[in-house]
């Protein structure tokens with residue numbers, strides 16, 4: 001098997017045993033990028049020179065017998081909203097097209113510290129606003145399983161790269177499903193940790209109370225390994241939580257017998273594609289067969305989640321994106337006359353339609369006279385949604401549901417209908433509102449050959465349980481690790 | 492018509508922390524532009540604020556010193572507006588839940604005490620500064636050294652009824668924050684700034700009149716002038732049957748008038764909401780208690796105590812307690828030399844003259860309380876005259892020498908108090924000035940000074956003046 005097709009876990013072991021070098025792995029991955037990224041368009045920028053230098057350093061480190069980590073020498077890609085010192089961080093926006101941060105995000109610093117090889121920066125919906133990566137101001141990323149379809153979003157590039165083997169694993173960010181939904185569309189594993197588990201320092205904010213960085217990988221074991229490197233308290237992020245980081249990888253194989261799994265009925269409602277439903281139901285019974293106990297549960301406020309999310313996320317975004325004003329960095333309109341005109345033209349020309357739509361929605365929700373009816377009310381509903389989960393988790397260890405009501409849709413299918421686009425996140429959004437950890441694991445294919453994802457949701461900071469259940473499911477179901485056949489490849 | 496004047500003040504105090512409120516950058520004033528900056532305080536994408544604990548400490552200090560209730564779970568909020576000096580496009584402040592509420596401050600106006608309510612105290616970050624170079628047309632620069640420097644805003648109730656009360660409140664408040672060591676109180680440099688809300692209403696009217704907000708007053712004098720100008724302006728409008736417009740006005744120091752900056756329609760909608768990047772500020776009872784224990788004696792109480800303990804005039808006490816370190820210095824000297832009035836005089840006349848000439852503060856004073864006490868003892872014992880004392884003082888100050896006894900000895904400055912020696916000298920001088928003695932005895936009493944002067948001249952000022960007077964009186968009548 002080509003090195004680029006290997007899982008992180010396998011490469012880690014082979015690197016540790018000296019069977020392969022990081023330089024070989026890295027060259028293999030860049031060969032793969034050269035071969036298929038024109039088609040997939042996952043990358044916005046690659047850094048081959050930097051990556052090869054990091055690979056050499058990793059090999060040197062192993063030669064000398066220095067301390068290594070599971071990601072030492074592993075080529076990893078980053079969603080283009082993670083600040084990388086000296087390497088462009090565009091958020092797929094015209095606004096930041098030439099912006100090079102002067103500092104590394106905490107997760108990037110941790111990866112570098114751990115000896116990882118950074119391949120480059122990955123496409124996304126502009127400022128993470130979207131569910132298809134069609135809102136990228138730079139390029140459209142294709143779904144490796146069907147080039148006429150979207151990879152999902154907003155972490156479309158991060159997910160397509162893992163699916164197309166142009167990175168061994170990647171980091172994405174998940175605000176309302178932006179890791180899990182594309183992971184389900186592209187047949188890979190995508191995990192959103194508990195809010196506060198991973199530092200947000202250096203993650204360009206969309207909605208600060210919802211954003212969380214997480215791993216996108218070929219397998220659950222890979223996710224456990226990668227999370228182990230990036231998780232943990234960071235004094236630069238006041239919302240990161242000072243709790244010990246468990247040995248997620250080491251705990252994967254522990255038994256799941258007797259574990260209680262809740263199946264929320266609201267997540268199997270109208271609009272759910274029958275093929276998706278069938279695959280997820282089958283997944284549930286596979287888990288039951290392995291000794292877990294299934295229970296039907298209810299999350300009664302689910303229906304309000306999308307509306308709540310689009311008030312809170314846009315309100316926060318309207319403020320978070322105020323800094324892009326043409327004064328300090330990034331794009332500045334050059335035809336402006338005076339300060340006010342500079343603001344107006346810079347923001348009118350620098351932001352895409354969806355970003356502007358959300359800034360306007362959020363500004364409205366916070367406006368004097370509307371704050372109580374929209375923002376405050378939404379915060380109250382958020383509390384109710386969180387309580388729904390608290391109640392259910394009093395009895396259950398994890399919940400299982402579909403990730404997205406449908407498999408990947410075609411380009412252009414939803415761009416002109418933002419509401420239907422927003423609804424594709426209906427099963428992932430409540431998790432962000434409640435700050436819970438959740439994962440998308442491959443759970444089969446439609447007749448048309450499109451991947452389907454199974455979502456597992458756990459209690460706050462119960463990543464260990466979450467990954468353990470996901471790993472057992474993966475072993476039972478066997479859907480992880482499948483690769484699409486790309487044009488030009490032998491079938 | 493006669494109106495009641497209603498004034499409320501909003502005071503911003505720049506806090507004396509070493510580092511900024513949400514990052515580790517220095518707050519040091521006067522560094523080259525943008526030297527004190529980092530991704531956080533320049534609003535780089537992805538950077539996050541982390542609260543400086545010292546700021547909370549200072550806010551709680553100010554709150555306790557003004558009898559406020561300390562809110563155990565206060566919340567930072569974002570105040571959204573666009574301006575180039577505001578790097579994030581919002582200011583992190585507090586809105587619905589400030590850290591301190593519901594306090595008061597007692598002020599003295601015309602020998603009466605009046606209580607002014609304090610609505611709230613909240614923490615926030617300062618903005619940067621725009622620089623408009625004279626020779627580059629159409630270009631402005633931004634200096635973010637001041638961005639993210641911590642402030643507290645202290646908001647009063649509309650309890651003041653005259654410009655004098657407003658100034659008295661402002662002075663009392665400044666005294667307090669300076670005493671607490673949370674702010675340097677410098678109005679000219681803007682580390683202590685004040686906005687005033689002013690309205691008039693007919694006597695007895697229950698509701699407040701429409702107010703104007705005054706900004707840009709950078710001294711107590713200007714606060715007074717601006718308020719008086721505004722009161723007259725509103726009085727003229729109301730007397731003429733007009734309506735006061737709600738607006739923000741800027742005080743123009745040079746012209747002595749205020750001008751409208753923006754009206755109600757142009758007022759910002761700041762769209763405050765809780766900052767999701769920061770957790771609620773938890774201040775538990777133990778924290779409040781530890782701050783309370785560390786509070787210094789506040790100026791008003793200190794004054795009362797010093798007047799009572801040392802029996803010196805209130806005017807002197809006000810001078811001595813204007814600065815906490817000065818008051819401490821005074822008390823330290825009195826502890827070693829128990830003549831408070833003499834100590835007060837020496838500090839206010841001699842010491843302050845030297846400090847002012849050097850533009851320095853009492854904390855930098857080269858003469859220690861021990862040194863000054865020793866010098867005063869030498870004078871009191873009669874070892875040196877007051878005049879020589881001043882000379883020694885000057886030497887002590889410039890050489891930072893705190894051993895006046897040794898200095899007097901080494902330079903032979905001790906007072907001449909030997910009655911026999913002085914009597915001989917007086918005899919000689921009287922004998923040598925026969926004509927002057929006659930003139931004196933014929934009634935030209937002013938000449939007495941001439942004889943004293945002669946003695947002093949001969950003794951290089953070291954003769955004991957009381958003894959010289961006495962001897963001369965005995966000799967020439």
Ligand SMILES: [Zn+2]
Nearest residue numbers: 514516529532
């Ligand atoms: Zn800074």
